[in-house]
Amino acid sequence: MKTFCIQTELRPEKSEIFCGRGVFESAEISAAFVFTDTNMLSLYEKKIKKKFPKKPIFAMDAGEEHKTPETLFALLREMAKAGLHRKDTLVCIGGGVVGDIGGLASALYMRGIDCVQIPTTLLAQVDSSVGGKTAVDFGGIKNLVGAFKMPSRVFVDSEFLGTLPERELRCGLGEIVKHSALSGVLFDRLIANRARLFDLEFLGGIVPDNIAVKTAFVQNDPYETGLRKFLNVGHTTGHAFELSGGGLSHGEYVLLGLLYEIEIAKKYLKCDEAYLRVLHNLAVKVLGTVPKTDPVAAAELARLDKKNAKNDSIALAVPTAKGKFELLELPFTQYKRELKKLGDSIC
Ligand SMILES: NC(=O)c1ccc[n+]([C@@H]2O[C@H](COP(=O)([O-])OP(=O)(O)OC[C@H]3O[C@@H](n4cnc5c(N)ncnc54)[C@H](O)[C@@H]3O)[C@@H](O)[C@H]2O)c1
Ligand SMILES: [Zn+2]
Known part of the structure; x- marks a missing residue:
């Protein structure tokens, strides 16, 4: 135990x-x-x-x-x-x-x-x-x-x-992939086992690794004033898509948000592109097919985000390399433009 x-x-x-x-x-x-x-x-x-x-x-x-x-x-x-x-x-x-x-x-x-x-x-x-x-x-x-x-x-x-129905497993896997964007060890384990991501024995086995990732962030920042914000990887954009509707589960929206935020990170920050490609493929594998969405409506809703939107800018916690991540702040209009541009290529 x-x-x-x-x-x-x-x-x-x-x-x-x-x-x-x-x-x-x-x-x-x-x-x-x-x-x-x-x-x-x-x-x-x-x-x-x-x-x-x-x-x-x-x-x-x-x-x-x-x-x-x-x-x-x-x-x-x-x-x-x-x-x-x-x-x-x-x-x-x-x-x-x-x-x-x-x-x-x-x-x-x-x-x-x-x-x-x-x-x-x-x-x-x-x-x-x-x-x-x-x-x-x-x-x-x-x-x-x-x-x-x-x-x-x-x-x-x-x-x-x-x-648990498969849909609920996929939802939990959304958060697991998010954790793997914050931990190189977990990322390697998921990649090594990508053929059995929905296997219950495998999932049961990686739950403690996920808890270890989350506790490390919580322990250092229980009230989310700093480090804990990185647990929002994929969430700023994912949550905006969730608000705009479409019937996916929370975890699926997190994966969708991660796909967009990976592309934004590549454009604005120095990143390990080969790693981000593998992370992208992992998110797509869990999602199954990438759903059609309305990025412009979502961007407007991201503005309402109580945690990440202020002074007309949006803060994104983004992965940049294996086990590495940064906070990227973009003016809202620019963020909206990026989501709109990416819309066609991501779907
Ligand atoms: N507190 C936090 O830090 C935190 C973090 C992430 C999400 N959340 C919250 O968690 C909620 C989502 O949680 P969730 O995805 O577990 O949803 P949920 O609690 O609605 O559970 C999903 C469904 O699975 C059913 N279910 C539960 N256990 C089952 C089992 N063992 N077998 C079969 N069915 C089972 C439930 O009855 C429900 O129908 C959201 O409200 C979200 O805001 C909180
Ligand atoms: Zn979440």
Whole structure:
């Protein structure tokens, strides 16, 4: 079993992450209340009830459209009804939506109670369960209301990946390819195994490497004032395409964003072009086919990005060589022109 520990001076509480096949059943996890979603409950009710006998369970309706203040307050209401105390633990079992809402509820309830995360999607295992960002969507804006709240423990069990549809695997792979743009070691592993990127055994095996990449960035910058911004590789442009619609998953938009940002990096920065070509091909391999999109509409939406757009310019975290990356700031009009120009060649 691999374990990680995040502890920062700013945020003195520890967050321990345990990874391994079967860790959900074998680890000792105490819970006062279990939060999950309806899909997870229909697939794993027996397993959850066996692990946490007689504990109250609240299952939200599955899906991003339910990542709302209403669901958050429904959960808080159930926690209060169950009489949870300050020393009790909320256990969240599910994908990033359950993790984000449950994490926020644990930050708010009695000004903060213990939270344990059991991520069950590939995306949640490699990304959202690590690092303590929690949120709900509000007023049509994703993750507008949230808090930093580290889970005390995270149990990452690859057995859960067995029931994920391919679409959810591709979504998680989007974040894995993003991590490989930040880590030469992970990049080499993906390239060496490019024939079995969707193989569950391979994916389960690289989850800890991804957590190692993410924890390194979080550990050094828990509140995203500097280094953690590089975890946004592919995201500024990807998120803009996501807002402009088209029905892809978040991870697929990240890959699409990465394709555009690689080309922009090549134009404005000194880059290892051979490496970027291989990274491009890796992203295309995971995406399958590159979807048709409207880059001009997306560029306008990138302007609304709360993290990366200011003073009429756009900040992009871009890969430049294996394991190397830079922050590139472009005036908005120039960024829009680049997206428009690239539109025809990328699709
Ligand atoms: N906090 C962070 O740092 C962070 C980082 C990245 C993403 N996120 C958030 O994560 C969310 C996306 O997470 P997600 O992709 O896990 O979505 P999700 O939680 O909606 O899960 C995707 C689907 O898979 C189902 N599911 C979950 N586990 C399953 C399993 N083992 N087998 C079968 N089905 C399963 C869910 O019910 C859901 O229908 C977004 O809201 C995003 O904002 C947060
Ligand atoms: Zn992401």
